[in-house]
Amino acid sequence: MRAGNRHGELEEILLRLEKGKISTEDAIEKITVQAPISYNEINHRESLEELIKELDRMIGLEKVKKLVKEIYAYIEIQKKRKEEGLIAEPLVMHMIFKGNPGTGKTTVARLLGKIFWKMGILEKGHLVEVERADLVGEYIGHTAIKVREQIKKSLGGILFIDEAYSLARGGEKDFGKEAIDALVKGMEDYKENLILILAGYQEEMDCFLKSNPGLKSRFPIHIDFPDYELDELIRIAESIVEKRQYKLSISAKAKLSKLITQKRMEDHVLSGNARLVRNLIERAIRKQAVRLQKTGSFSREDLLTIKGEDIAEGDV
Known part of the structure; x- marks a missing residue:
């Protein structure tokens, strides 16, 4: 694609996005095919206010909406405290999402990434969605490498692990526990530049967290996604x-x-x-x-x- 054509097509896609004639996801897909640019070049046109309105328009999810407003208020107050020379505590944002399929867990995670980027919590705000197969290796040492690769992709954004309880389902020779240990290390190493979200069915996630008491304390935010009425x-x-x-x-x-x-x-x-x-x-x-x-x-x-x-x- 020639530079002039590329620029024109980008402007057309972004203009359609700005007028609400195309969704952010569709814009990303079109630009990926027609004229690749960075994720944030699309999202920069969406203001924080617009993103929060998008969340508010979502049906149900009252706990999520309340959480975002609490976080926004917290950040604003921490800024004011810093201006007054008071201690400003960093916010630990690792989360547990519990709910059945189709209750909005992935959709909310993707939107939170963009909202937190606009709030200045994350550098990029992108979402990397993975499952057990993306993290657990086939031989000793392989798992740690795979986890580090996914963490590296997620820096500045959110690492979203669906059906996270499957990491603890294997026997003694399974490398799932190694994946959990590597994730915990990554959470500590990059605590100011990464949010980890573990998601899955409520009952299975509760059992998973009970099986690893040290893990639960690292996730201060737990959100239940109830079935829709x-x-x-x-x-x-x-x-x-x-x-x-x-x-x-x-x-x-x-x-x-x-x-x-x-x-x-x-x-x-x-x-x-x-x-x-x-x-x-x-x-x-x-x-x-x-x-x-x-x-x-x-x-x-x-x-x-x-x-x-x-x-x-x-x-x-």
């Missing part, structure tokens, strides 16, 4: 379709409610929460397209509306 999931569905310039008919909302309730009765823990809703909406949009294509004639209203028949029983 049915009305919250419908609001999430409405938010998803609105962003894509669609709308749900009354019959579509009724069908969604029925399917979500059915799924929760069948399998509560793995019901998917917001993830289930996203999948249902994406399938419905595809089915709406097929339905309209078959008619051969449709209005603007038809293009906008997702009907009950677009949400099939077999989708869950």
Whole structure:
């Protein structure tokens, strides 16, 4: 890509981002393909106020919203204390996220990275998401190397470990414990330039922390991500379709409610929460397209509306 073209395409993408016509994630994806630039070149146009508003607009997650406001107030007061020559304590931000799939843990972690970067807590604010396979090696010494590599990638941002309890599930010959020890060392070595978030199911995370008492004390912030209520999931569905310039008919909302309730009765823990809703909406949009294509004639209203028949029983 020639320099002039690259600059023009970047400006167009960033202008669309600024006007709210494209999400930050979509902008990152487009720029990665068309004209790679650094993560912060995208995020610098989002103010702290805008990021907090984005968090406030998220459905549910009241504990997370309260936490961010507490941290913001703490930072401001610490700045004032420093100006007055008083002791200003650093903030330890390592966290435990507990909840079922689809309750917003990864989404919140990604947004917190950007918020903390704007607050000056983190240098970059990016999120590195890993699981057991990214940390545990196959031979002696290999695990420490893999952990150090992931920590290095995460410096200035957040290292997010999903299903973290799996690190303690192996037997005596398993290297999971070595990974935990290496992570603890990294937390100490880079405590002012790294936030570690361990995430997973509530029950499994509780057992994991009990099995390693020294670990729990290193994570002062514990956040529970409860399952969404049915009305919250419908609001999430409405938010998803609105962003894509669609709308749900009354019959579509009724069908969604029925399917979500059915799924929760069948399998509560793995019901998917917001993830289930996203999948249902994406399938419905595809089915709406097929339905309209078959008619051969449709209005603007038809293009906008997702009907009950677009949400099939077999989708869950």
